[in-house]
Amino acid sequence: MSDNQTQNGNMTYALAQQSGSIQIDDAIKIYKRGKIEVVALRGLTCEFKAGEITVIMGPSGCGKTTLLNVIGGLDRLTSGRIFVNGVDIAQYTDREMEQYRRKKIGFVFQFMNLIPELTAEENILLPLELSKTLNKASKEFVNSLLDIVGLSERKTHRPDELSGGEQQRVSIAAALANNPDIILCDEPTGELDTASKRIIMELLHSVIKKFPEKTMIIVSHDPELKAIADRLYYIRDGAISHKFSKEELQALKKQSGEEQNIDFSMQSSDPSRAHEVALLELREIDHYVREKIDKIEKKLHPM
Numbered sequence: 003m004s005d006n007q008t009q010n011g012n013m014t015y016a017l018a019q020q021s022g023s024i025q026i027d028d029a030i031k032i033y034k035r036g037k038i039e040v041v042a043l044r045g046l047t048c049e050f051k052a053g054e055i056t057v058i059m060g061p062s063g064c065g066k067t068t069l070l071n072v073i074g075g076l077d078r079l080t081s082g083r084i085f086v087n088g089v090d091i092a093q094y095t096d097r098e099m100e101q102y103r104r105k106k107i108g109f110v111f112q113f114m115n116l117i118p119e120l121t122a123e124e125n126i127l128l129p130l131e132l133s134k135t136l137n138k139a140s141k142e143f144v145n146s147l148l149d150i151v152g153l154s155e156r157k158t159h160r161p162d163e164l165s166g167g168e169q170q171r172v173s174i175a176a177a178l179a180n181n182p183d184i185i186l187c188d189e190p191t192g193e194l195d196t197a198s199k200r201i202i203m204e205l206l207h208s209v210i211k212k213f214p215e216k217t218m219i220i221v222s223h224d225p226e227l228k229a230i231a232d233r234l235y236y237i238r239d240g241a242i243s244h245k246f247s248k249e250e251l252q253a254l255k256k257q258s259g260e261e262q263n264i265d266f267s268m269q270s271s272d273p274s275r276a277h278e279v280a281l282l283e284l285r286e287i288d289h290y291v292r293e294k295i296d297k298i299e300k301k302l303h304p305m
């Protein structure tokens with residue numbers, strides 16, 4: 003028997019572990035505030051695969067952050083199951099959940115949560131110190147991460163000496179420091195100008211190409227991010243409203259003729275695909291309209 007099998011006790015688990023998949027089954031999350039209940043996830047079912055970037059889009063308040071938090075073990079479902087490499091993390095004890103979060107998950111947030119007093123390098127080393135896995139090899143890995151995010155020259159700079167885009171690059175390197183299986187990005191470009199946004203998108207894309215055993219999930223309300231998606235989900239009111247599989251997206255990208263910068267608005271020459279392109283456009287418009295309505299409603303009825 004291999005070490006892997008001995009450690010994990012059974013073959014199925016070892017095989018499932020390799021696949022790097024996440025399967026979410028009928029996820030329900032209800033927040034209770036006194037007597038008021040907010041249903042943030044309403045029977046959401048979907049899957050994620052290693053080597054892929056899944057982009058999840060949806061208007062503000064539809065449950066994107068909640069979904070990332072439950073996948074990342076920051077919060078628990080009210081009901082439903084989350085299989086990560088074949089294991090239902092909903093069954094984890096608090097202690098197991100903490101281990102899972104520290105070892106398997108890398109988070110990238112909209113507001114890069116870097117420690118202002120620490121240099122770029124120290125911020126990246128921090129997760130390793132916290133999980134007590136800092137050693138020579140991990141330090142070398144951090145140096146290679148600085149290289150990957152293009153900040154080797156700036157590793158001694160503090161966050162306030164870096165641009166927004168550079169700070170987000172540090173956050174991405176910090177999220178990768180523990181060599182996690184799953185990278186969760188919550189509005190990673192939300193605070194950035196267009197040029198920095200493009201750089202971050204390219205970086206996230208290159209990370210998954212470099213580490214194809216990892217699974218990346220990006221939630222955003224910014225439709226531009228779909229350019230780097232291998233799989234695309236739309237959420238509406240806590241459930242998946244529309245989805246594009248890897249194959250469907252690839253076919254659409256091929257059709258639009260450009261792998262990196264997809265223009266879904268191009269007219270389809272293949273009639274059998276034309277309706278899919280049209281649907282995607284309509285979903286996007288729907289998504290914009292919904293967001294505008296939300297904004298206006300918030301102005302009219304502030305909480």
Ligand SMILES: Nc1ncnc2c1ncn2[C@@H]1O[C@H](COP(=O)(O)OP(=O)(O)O)[C@@H](O)[C@H]1O
Nearest residue numbers: 033035040042061062063064065066067068069
């Ligand atoms: N801790 C919380 N307590 C109560 N309600 C919450 C909490 N977190 C989120 N919600 C509510 O759950 C819904 C989904 O929120 P969220 O997942 O943050 O959406 P998104 O990230 O798509 O904007 C919203 O109605 C939000 O107000």
Ligand SMILES: [Mg+2]
Nearest residue numbers: 066067068188
């Ligand atoms: Mg959110």
